[in-house]
Amino acid sequence: MGDSGNRQSTSNAVWGRRLYKTYGKGKNKANALAGLNLNVPYGAIYGLLGPSGCGKTTLLRCIVGLLKVDSGSLLAMGDVPGARDHSIPGPMVGYMPQDTSLYNELSIKELLLYYGRVHGMTSEDIVYRTSFLLDFLKLPTRDQLIGCLRIWEHLLEIAQSSQQTTIIITTHYIEEARQADRVGLMRAGRMLDEDKPSNLLDRYNMVSLESIFLYLCHHDLVGNAEDEELMSGQFALESTMSEDSAVNYDASKPLIATESADAGGSNSSIYGTVTFENIPRGRPPPDPCCVFPSLPAFRVIMALVIKNLTIMKRSIGLLFFEFIIPSIQIILFCLCIGRDPHDIKLAVVNNDLGPMGATYLKFLSNTTFKQVLFNSLDHARDSVHQGDAWGVVEIRPEFSEDLMQRFLMGINVSTKVITGSTVYLHLDYTSQQISAVIHARTLESFQNFSRSTLALYGFNTHYSDPPVLTTDPVYGSADSIFTEFMAPGICNSITFFMATGLTTLAFVLEKKEGNYERNLVNGVTPAEVMLSHVITQFLVLLVQVGLLLLCTFTIFQIPLEGNPAAVLFLILIEGLCGMCLGIMISCCCDKETSAMQLSLGLVYPLLLTSGIIWPIQAVPAWLEYISEALPLTIATDALRSIMGRGWGIDHMFVWLGFVISIGWAMFFLMVTAVIGRIKR
Numbered sequence: 171m172g173d174s175g176n177r178q179s180t181s182n183a184v185w186g187r188r189l190y191k192t193y194g195k196g197k198n199k200a201n202a203l204a205g206l207n208l209n210v211p212y213g214a215i216y217g218l219l220g221p222s223g224c225g226k227t228t229l230l231r232c233i234v235g236l237l238k239v240d241s242g243s244l245l246a247m248g249d250v251p252g253a254r255d256h257s258i259p260g261p262m263v264g265y266m267p268q269d270t271s272l273y274n275e276l277s278i279k280e281l282l283l284y285y286g287r288v289h290g291m292t293s294e295d296i297v298y299r300t301s302f303l304l305d306f307l308k309l310p311t312r313d314q315l316i317g318c319l320r321i322w323e324h325l326l327e328i329a330q331s332s333q334q335t336t337i338i339i340t341t342h343y344i345e346e347a348r349q350a351d352r353v354g355l356m357r358a359g360r361m362l363d364e365d366k367p368s369n370l371l372d373r374y375n376m377v378s379l380e381s382i383f384l385y386l387c388h389h390d391l392v393g394n395a396e397d398e399e400l401m402s403g404q405f406a407l408e409s410t411m412s413e414d415s416a417v418n419y420d421a422s423k424p425l426i427a428t429e430s431a432d433a434g435g436s437n438s439s440i441y442g443t444v445t446f447e448n449i450p451r452g453r454p455p456p457d458p459c460c461v462f463p464s465l466p467a468f469r470v471i472m473a474l475v476i477k478n479l480t481i482m483k484r485s486i487g488l489l490f491f492e493f494i495i496p497s498i499q500i501i502l503f504c505l506c507i508g509r510d511p512h513d514i515k516l517a518v519v520n521n522d523l524g525p526m527g528a529t530y531l532k533f534l535s536n537t538t539f540k541q542v543l544f545n546s547l548d549h550a551r552d553s554v555h556q557g558d559a560w561g562v563v564e565i566r567p568e569f570s571e572d573l574m575q576r577f578l579m580g581i582n583v584s585t586k587v588i589t590g591s592t593v594y595l596h597l598d599y600t601s602q603q604i605s606a607v608i609h610a611r612t613l614e615s616f617q618n619f620s621r622s623t624l625a626l627y628g629f630n631t632h633y634s635d636p637p638v639l640t641t642d643p644v645y646g647s648a649d650s651i652f653t654e655f656m657a658p659g660i661c662n663s664i665t666f667f668m669a670t671g672l673t674t675l676a677f678v679l680e681k682k683e684g685n686y687e688r689n690l691v692n693g694v695t696p697a698e699v700m701l702s703h704v705i706t707q708f709l710v711l712l713v714q715v716g717l718l719l720l721c722t723f724t725i726f727q728i729p730l731e732g733n734p735a736a737v738l739f740l741i742l743i744e745g746l747c748g749m750c751l752g753i754m755i756s757c758c759c760d761k762e763t764s765a766m767q768l769s770l771g772l773v774y775p776l777l778l779t780s781g782i783i784w785p786i787q788a789v790p791a792w793l794e795y796i797s798e799a800l801p802l803t804i805a806t807d808a809l810r811s812i813m814g815r816g817w818g819i820d821h822m823f824v825w826l827g828f829v830i831s832i833g834w835a836m837f838f839l840m841v842t843a844v845i846g847r848i849k850r
């Protein structure tokens with residue numbers, strides 16, 4: 171860099187020469203900056219103009235240190251953005267990437283308190299600066315919500331009245347930039363020209379900036395000799411400009427840069443700003459592309475957590491809904507899944523000439539079955555064909571006589587007697603669950619009826635029992651229902667997926683609204699943002715899981731043989747694992763829709779392969795190995811063992827459940843860190 175270069179670089183708040191930046195590789199390569207030059211004098215309002223996709227955002231992101239240029243020289247406030255000991259990113263710069271990129275749910279006081287905490291200011295300083303800013307910016311009361319402010323008008327006021335701040339505004343609305351001290355006209359990653367708006371109008375002898383821009387674009391497209399003139403004109407202009415700037419240079423003045431579009435509540439088209447201030451240097455700036463660049467600072471995490479909690483408090487209705495969603499899910503699960511079907515319609519054909527057929531039918535439960543009598547088997551089967559009944563119970567004419575003979579003669583009875591003393595079931599097997607219930611209950615009823623009849627005639631009541639007997643259960647109870655099998659997996663999966671969804675949403679919204687980048691530019695690290703969301707969501711998780719377990723064990727009386735603390739601990743770890751998955755998803759996806767699609771897309775595959783709905787022993791052998799490695803499978807089995815078998819954390823299997831969940835959580839965080847690095 172020659173003398174002139176040195177002078178230019180130190181006399182401008184932002185100075186760039188031959189800046190190049192490309193995204194992607196091969197066919198997907200996009201040249202966002204292609205040899206761009208830039209001079210933003212101290213204390214100026216600089217309008218960076220150009221069509222969508224010309225590289226404005228890329229340039230601003232390089233200026234605030236969120237991106238690094240591939241080649242070229244770029245200085246902001248006298249040093250390379252992101253350089254060690256430079257406060258960009260950090261307290262020297264403010265950035266509004268899109269819209270206002272402020273937390274609309276916070277009041278003015280809360281927002282200033284948050285940024286004050288992030289920058290390590292004392293409470294007294296924050297109170298003093300808040301009063302000063304309210305007065306200086308003529309802001310409404312400190313309790314006014316940010317979402318209701320007309321931010322952009324105030325932003326321009328700052329620049330015009332303070333003389334202490336340099337602002338870069340980017341916009342698609344070229345004429346609006348006439349108010350700026352200097353404008354830069356950009357196209358396809360290059361600066362076509364740069365000057366005071368009035369100078370540009372004079373030089374090109376045109377009436378509007380838009381006409382100048384169209385003229386420059388046309389010549390840039392044609393690529394004729396005028397291009398070179400324009401470029402040399404640009405450098406000639408730079409020299410003039412820098413000389414002016416050198417005269418006016420005052421290093422104590424701060425600088426602001428902005429991006430623009432329609433801002434909520436404002437008539438201005440400005441949509442983002444970057445501000446630079448000459449204030450004492452704070453801690454070294456983080457590498458914004460790296461998730462864990464340095465150890466997280468407790469002060470910053472607390473500021474972020476308080477900010478998150480305040481935002482939550484503002485949408486108390488939504489928070490209450492978040493608290494009770496898992497309880498509603500478990501209540502619906504316990505009400506709808508695993509109970510025995512009732513009022514199953516059965517067509518009954520009782521042709522028995524004796525009393526025993528009618529007696530047997532009385533043993534069929536009135537709760538489980540609704541009997542509809544038919545005179546002929548054909549009519550009864552027709553009702554099943556029509557879908558009016560789930561099956562037919564057929565009792566033949568010799569039932570009483572043959573059954574008596576069967577009891578009395580034992581092994582000497584003929585096949586005809588066996589056939590005559592049998593109850594026939596003609597079932598609709600399309601619902602496996604209902605046909606299994608009909609089968610089990612009719613058999614159970616027949617056993618009860620036989621015992622009662624044998625007792626009536628003074629025989630041994632167990633004579634007709636099948637020679638297979640179940641004794642006292644080792645674990646569980648003989649009349650346990652399917653709900654008890656599924657409940658542990660349902661508790662685990664509700665917690666896991668709720669945590670994934672809520673964390674993804676919180677993170678992606680923060681990114682989408684530009685607050686994430688704004689935080690990075692303020693020196694907050696991605697790890698601090700991440701940890702603050704984990705802490706906030708964990709508080710929500712505690713309430714959710716507390717209510718969920720209350721419903722499971724007290725209202726629906728799902729058996730709990732083991733230690734309640736172990737159950738709580740394992741479910742919370744599963745929730746943490748879900749949060750880590752949410753963080754990974756939000757790191758992969760920039761758009762809200764793709765993040766939601768990805769997290770929703772994971773629900774069914776994980777649910778089906780984790781042995782929550784059906785025993786894992788039923789899946790094909792090759793899939794079993796994959797299933798067992800998934801985050802929910804062993805953890806669910808471990809929870810089932812704590813709840814049903816009363817096993818403790820000292821049991822290898824339960825212990826494994828904890829280890830696998832923690833292992834997955836760490837894996838998700840590691841992948842997040844790697845993706846963060848790759849995305850750089």
Ligand SMILES: Nc1ncnc2c1ncn2[C@@H]1O[C@H](COP(=O)(O)OP(=O)(O)OP(=O)(O)O)[C@@H](O)[C@H]1O
Pocket residue numbers: 193194200201202220221222223224225226227228229
């Ligand atoms: N992350 C990315 N990956 C690949 N290409 C990108 C990425 N970001 C920007 N680009 C491409 O780089 C070029 C410049 O984009 P940039 O967002 O900087 O332009 P812009 O002028 O700010 O546009 P807009 O006003 O619409 O935000 C565009 O062609 C864009 O498609």
